[in-house]
């Protein structure tokens with residue numbers, strides 16, 4: 420049953436209530452390996468579902484355009500203070516609605532339309548909002564994109580430096596959505612300094628690992644840091660822009676009034692709760708366990724003959740390259756889903772196939788770590804992945820695997836389900 424229980428919803432709108440229950444059950448029964456997903460705590464769920472959603476509060480604490488901020492102001496101040504403490508930054512803006520708007524705020528703060536931005540290409544592991552062509556950031560700004568080396572699957576900073584010298588970007592983004600290796604923040608900072616660019620570290624995926632000490636921090640290297648709050652950081656869907664004191668004012672002006680109206684106060688409260696959880700020493704154990712699980716999963720997949728982009732992982736993320744298995748990423752991801760293992764198809768660097776049917780499957784271990792799975796279970800998970808990818812089209816075998824998956828997961832409690 421969904422927890423907290425939803426009796427009012429069940430009474431008022433049984434159709435939606437049934438769907439919410441079904442989603443809670445689905446999340447309980449599956450091995451969830453989508454690298455950008457997690458399970459938030461029941462406390463975060465409660466804050467997200469609170470009456471704070473009823474309030475308008477354009478502006479910032481102490482400087483609002485609507486009255487009645489006696490409660491919202493301290494909520495936002497707590498979120499800001501906790502973000503600054505957790506990451507060790509001068510400034511935090513906790514209002515961006517999500518990761519993409521947070522990145523848009525960076526463009527508004529530091530670029531004029533037509534100015535040059537540099538980011539990692541989407542097929543190499545970057546994010547749409549780092550200047551990719553179909554995104555507003557690639558349409559309204561001049562974009563120079565770096566990739567990874569074909570032989571290693573890893574960013575080559577010499578190439579990044581050459582590109583930066585040639586293109587003279589005003590902003591350089593580092594970070595991405597499908598990068599299995601440690602990001603060299605000092606290396607990027609040196610390049611940004613040389614060409615006079617603002618370095619933005621987009622740590623949407625790894626924020627929880629950074630907070631928990633399982634990935635180096637960009638603080639002191641990147642002047643501006645953007646992050647979602649709902650991936651490894653394990654908060655509600657939302658985002659933050661962190662910065663040094665020098666860039667704080669520009670960031671705040673860009674988020675509001677530049678880009679957004681009223682902040683989502685229920686989300687702000689839930690972000691504060693999640694940041695409070697991340698400040699607890701137990702969060703460091705979780706962050707390190709996420710990485711250990713990813714390493715163990717990668718090792719078990721390599722043992723079974725799978726190819727991994729960059730040959731393994733340093734963080735929460737494993738990128739399967741199925742080129743050698745003779746199956747596309749999309750049919751593989753669909754077979755995995757039927758088998759109770761949730762993942763997403765993904766391009767691999769230098770992908771010979773098309774973006775809507777690429778060669779890769781992206782896996783991440785944040786959600787299963789939150790459920791309590793350890794390195795011990797990772798060979799079992801790798802076995803299921805192997806069997807499912809081999810059994811594309813064999814619904815009997817996929818359903819058999821789904822049964823085994825649900826049986827394992829029934830032993831691991833899920834916040835949001837009782």
Ligand SMILES: *Cc1c(COP(=O)(O)O)cnc(C)c1O
Pocket residue numbers: 455517518519520522545546548594595596621622623624647657
């Ligand atoms: C997820 C992600 C985003 C976008 O976040 P949304 O909340 O989906 O808009 C931005 N940058 C990176 C690197 C991401 O992984």
